[in-house]
Amino acid sequence: MLEIRIHGRGGQGNVVAAYLLATAAIGEGRYAQAFPAFGAERRGAPVVAFARIGNAPIHRRCQVLQPAFLIVQDRALLQVPGVLDGLKAGGGVLVNANTMPEEMDSGDTDVVTLPATALATEYLGRPVPNTALLAAFLSLTGMLPVTALTAALGERFKGKVLERNRALVETAASRVEPGRWQEVAHAASA
Amino acid sequence: MPLALEGSQALARTVALCRPQVVAAYPITPQTHIVENISRLVADGVFDCEFVSVESEFSAASVALGAAAAGSRAYTASASQGIMLMSEVLFNIAGLRVPMVMTCANRSVGGPLNIWNDQQDSMAVRDSGWIQLYCADNQEAIDTTIQAYRIAERTELPVMVCVDGFTLTHTLEPLELPSQEEVDAFLPPYAFSRSLDPAHPISIGTLVTPEHFSEVRHAHHTAMVKAIAEIEAADGDWQALSGRSGGALLESSGPADATVGVLTIGSIHGTLLEAMTEYPASEPVRLIKLRCFRPFPAAAIRAACAGLERLVVVERALSPGSGGIVGNEVRAALSTMEQPPRVENYAVGLGGRDVPLDLYPRLLEADGEVGGFSVFDVDVSRLAPEDQ
Numbered sequence: 001m002l003e004i005r006i007h008g009r010g011g012q013g014n015v016v017a018a019y020l021l022a023t024a025a026i027g028e029g030r031y032a033q034a035f036p037a038f039g040a041e042r043r044g045a046p047v048v049a050f051a052r053i054g055n056a057p058i059h060r061r062c063q064v065l066q067p068a069f070l071i072v073q074d075r076a077l078l079q080v081p082g083v084l085d086g087l088k089a090g091g092g093v094l095v096n097a098n099t100m101p102e103e104m105d106s107g108d109t110d111v112v113t114l115p116a117t118a119l120a121t122e123y124l125g126r127p128v129p130n131t132a133l134l135a136a137f138l139s140l141t142g143m144l145p146v147t148a149l150t151a152a153l154g155e156r157f158k159g160k161v162l163e164r165n166r167a168l169v170e171t172a173a174s175r176v177e178p179g180r181w182q183e184v185a186h187a188a189s190a
Numbered sequence: 191m192p193l194a195l196e197g198s199q200a201l202a203r204t205v206a207l208c209r210p211q212v213v214a215a216y217p218i219t220p221q222t223h224i225v226e227n228i229s230r231l232v233a234d235g236v237f238d239c240e241f242v243s244v245e246s247e248f249s250a251a252s253v254a255l256g257a258a259a260a261g262s263r264a265y266t267a268s269a270s271q272g273i274m275l276m277s278e279v280l281f282n283i284a285g286l287r288v289p290m291v292m293t294c295a296n297r298s299v300g301g302p303l304n305i306w307n308d309q310q311d312s313m314a315v316r317d318s319g320w321i322q323l324y325c326a327d328n329q330e331a332i333d334t335t336i337q338a339y340r341i342a343e344r345t346e347l348p349v350m351v352c353v354d355g356f357t358l359t360h361t362l363e364p365l366e367l368p369s370q371e372e373v374d375a376f377l378p379p380y381a382f383s384r385s386l387d388p389a390h391p392i393s394i395g396t397l398v399t400p401e402h403f404s405e406v407r408h409a410h411h412t413a414m415v416k417a418i419a420e421i422e423a424a425d426g427d428w429q430a431l432s433g434r435s436g437g438a439l440l441e442s443s444g445p446a447d448a449t450v451g452v453l454t455i456g457s458i459h460g461t462l463l464e465a466m467t468e469y470p471a472s473e474p475v476r477l478i479k480l481r482c483f484r485p486f487p488a489a490a491i492r493a494a495c496a497g498l499e500r501l502v503v504v505e506r507a508l509s510p511g512s513g514g515i516v517g518n519e520v521r522a523a524l525s526t527m528e529q530p531p532r533v534e535n536y537a538v539g540l541g542g543r544d545v546p547l548d549l550y551p552r553l554l555e556a557d558g559e560v561g562g563f564s565v566f567d568v569d570v571s572r573l574a575p576e577d578q
Binding site: 023061062 | 191192193194196220236305306327354356358360362363364457458459460462463465542544545546547
């Protein structure tokens with residue numbers, strides 16, 4: 001079972017990101033689960049959501065304490081205590097950033113950046129980084145085809161908005177090295 | 191192919207499949223999504239019902255009571271302080287023996303203010319005379335909601351379906367929604383035997399004097415006890431139709447020769463189920479998932495505990511000054527066994543505290559006081575000096 005933790009700020013579609021990831025996996029016949037860490041959320045406050053993807057039914061309801069991967073929707077969150085906690089050795093961090101964050105003391109953690117806000121602004125006209133990050137994440141891990149994400153988006157959007165999201169997904173997926181995290185994802189899923 | 195649905199979305203669609211004619215509810219976290227989704231289904235023309243927006247939970251329950259007393263299939267949902275505000279009406283609905291179904295999206299009760307999940311709200315109204323069924327996951331919540339209407343209509347008693355707030359209501363997972371045909375076959379149109387009808391006027395809720403009140407209470411208690419058979423039958427028949435069980439009164443898993451048992455209620459079950467595999471204990475453990483809390487299935491609990499030497503009862507509420515609510519009732523039920531297990535009792539996951547996998551080995555190692563109760567994992571350093 002693969003466990004993913006998504007860090008963002010209220011208003012960035014953090015919970016939606018976790019739901020989309022699980023929906024994409026379920027659409028591909030996998031078992032999945034997604035839920036937020038509930039708080040007194042408000043726009044801009046640090047928020048957390050979790051996703052699990054596996055090949056067997058998932059029964060546990062506890063928070064993800066030792067994720068294989070982190071998706072961080074705002075590079076400034078890397079300064080927030082606890083964001084990197086529990087990340088598995090050899091795990092990956094996907095950060096929404098234009099340049100490699102120098103504050104990342106990566107050790108054996110592989111940090112990949114994506115200018116997700118800029119891409120979203122360009123394709124959607126809105127600075128919402130979640131879809132671009134998910135597309136890049138699927139490309140990095142190879143765990144699901146990026147078309148699974150497009151299908152999940154199709155349950156929420158239609159028409160022009162869906163078309164723009166589809167184009168964003170294709171571009172964001174091509175901006176990272178496909179399969180870079182495939183081995184880690186495969187090992188964690190086993 | 192299962193659908194990827196958030197718990198509250200799935201519940202809204204399930205309620206629509208049950209075809210209640212009247213839905214009255216007031217939004218309160220974490221059941222707001224259920225009501226929001228129902229109102230959207232009504233606005234989209236997918237679900238035909240009288241959706242009544244009210245100004246409080248007291249009114250929500252009152253509207254549902256009136257509708258059900260007039261023979262409608264009725265629904266409401268609430269949580270936490272909302273359950274407290276509707277509690278007077280909840281006692282009336284049950285005492286008048288009016289069948290209806292509600293969801294309690296379980297949450298703590300203030301104060302102090304806490305918006306998160308535990309089961310103090312539904313436990314606070316356990317003596318209201320409603321049937322209470324607790325769900326371990328969202329699929330059970332779907333199947334139990336459908337069964338609840340049949341149980342309510344056959345017993346003429348109200349049924350509260352308890353679903354852990356956030357932990358289940360806000361979790362997206364793969365879920366099977368039955369077809370309208372399946373639900374229609376299971377829930378034929380129903381006629382309330384004491385429906386209010388201007389052509390044949392009757393009075394309900396009138397003054398009952400000391401000469402009759404004991405008989406009324408006796409009759410209510412007896413009806414609740416008899417409902418055990420309908421709860422079992424509804425689950426059996428639904429399983430025959432859908433292939434899925436909601437868990438009947440309770441379910442046991444683990445080896446038959448286990449001498450240690452862990453009894454839970456609600457969504458903690460799934461976490462402990464996986465923990466059993468992650469932390470194989472030195473001795474085999476039987477996991478008992480209690481689904482039906484009212485009526486209290488004492489005989490089924492005794493049967494499920496046969497052969498156990500030790501039972502750990504884990505629950506998400508407490509009666510301050512007494513102990514665990516489930517634990518105390520389980521102890522009372524087991525007291526008539528010739529060789530009852532030693533019972534330890536803990537409250538966990540209060541006010542939304544995460545219930546991690548390693549709770550399981552720690553519970554088994556805890557070796558708590560037999561006959562005692564404690565809130566698990568209390569950090570004494572966080573207590574005021576006088577409470578330490």
